[in-house]
Amino acid sequence: MMQDCIFCKIANGEIPTDFLYNDDSLVVFKDINPQAPVHLLIVPKRHIRSINDLTGADKNIVAEMIMAGKDMAKKMSINDSGYKLFFNVEKGGGQIIFHLHMHLVGGWNK
């Protein structure tokens, strides 16, 4: 865990958060500044700064994040209407919190 990292604090329960999903390796919760009717964040519990910092040892967590995105889209009933899964990478890519997270957005024309 990184000191002063808000997503580390959310993932370890230091900041109380409603999780839509929670397992040993990742958590899912709502973006506090939603850009779509459904806007969730899929966040690994282990601190990784961004996509740039991934190594070969992180293949499993990346795969788990994508599978969680797929499962959450179904849970939110936006799987058929369609959705986006994406990463913002570093400041120029729109990343604001420097703890790896994937966005799930959708629900526009349900």
Ligand SMILES: [Zn+2]
């Ligand atoms: Zn962190």
